[in-house]
Amino acid sequence: MTSIYKFLLEKSAEGEIITGHSYAVYINLFLLFIVISQRGLSMRLNKQFATFYGIVLGDGCLSKVGKHHFISISGHKKDDYAFFVKINPIINNIRNKETNFRMRRKYGKIEFNFCDKKLFEKLASISFPVGKKVTQLIINYKFNNFKRFVIKGLFATDGSLVLTNNNGTLYPRLEISSISKGLLEQVSAYLKLKGIKSKVYISKKYQNNWNTLFRLQSNGQTNLLLFRRKIGFLNPKHEDRFHQYKKSVGGGI
Numbered sequence: 001m002t003s004i005y006k007f008l009l010e011k012s013a014e015g016e017i018i019t020g021h022s023y024a025v026y027i028n029l030f031l032l033f034i035v036i037s038q039r040g041l042s043m044r045l046n047k048q049f050a051t052f053y054g055i056v057l058g059d060g061c062l063s064k065v066g067k068h069h070f071i072s073i074s075g076h077k078k079d080d081y082a083f084f085v086k087i088n089p090i091i092n093n094i095r096n097k098e099t100n101f102r103m104r105r106k107y108g109k110i111e112f113n114f115c116d117k118k119l120f121e122k123l124a125s126i127s128f129p130v131g132k133k134v135t136q137l138i139i140n141y142k143f144n145n146f147k148r149f150v151i152k153g154l155f156a157t158d159g160s161l162v163l164t165n166n167n168g169t170l171y172p173r174l175e176i177s178s179i180s181k182g183l184l185e186q187v188s189a190y191l192k193l194k195g196i197k198s199k200v201y202i203s204k205k206y207q208n209n210w211n212t213l214f215r216l217q218s219n220g221q222t223n224l225l226l227f228r229r230k231i232g233f234l235n236p237k238h239e240d241r242f243h244q245y246k247k248s249v250g251g252g253i
Helices: 002-013 020-038 047-059 081-095 117-125 141-158 181-193 221-230 236-248
Strands: 060-065 068-076 101-104 109-115 159-166 169-178 199-204 213-219
Touching (some): 047 068, 047 081, 060 117, 081 109, 081 236, 159 236, 169 221, 169 236, 181 199, 213 221
Antiparallel strands (some): 060 068, 068 109, 101 109, 169 213
């Protein structure tokens, strides 16, 4: 494609007039050059890719079977259906091709599962583990300028907005669970920069060599409002829960 572009520039520099059929051919070649040169741009580290990366950090997995490079994202078949519809265009744009999710009713989940070697290798090159997720899972430093969007994607999959009923009054609590304490500490440090208070602690210890589960927790209305404004809810179920809370306090927030 570079040679086509160079050829067209040379013709232009020489002042050669291209007409008729040849003109159409050269124009089509030039348009093809533009299209091909644009491929892969969506895989650059930008807001959209950072959001996708956060989603995969939460409920995604990379697996290699023979020569096939699989990327999968799973969620609850009912609770996350609207979320999967919402992120479908993001994945299509990143891959530059149509990608469909499917219902797996037998397992109670909804799932994206596709082969994409280029995207697979891109994720693997920025610290995403292949196979089982590890306790060293982190937000790669290359996303330092896009952490908000990584966290937004992560919360959409591994986060929850809990409303605790205390004598008829609802108290909000934001939570993100992970086996990676380091990942949650990165998130907590970023939230602190945005004025959002949170703590990371052990949620559950398992026997039989299972990894300890950690939880990031941020309590109260003030932190909830700051999180929604400075990070945002990508998963519609979290926005629905927020409006449930808002209604409970008279809508004056």
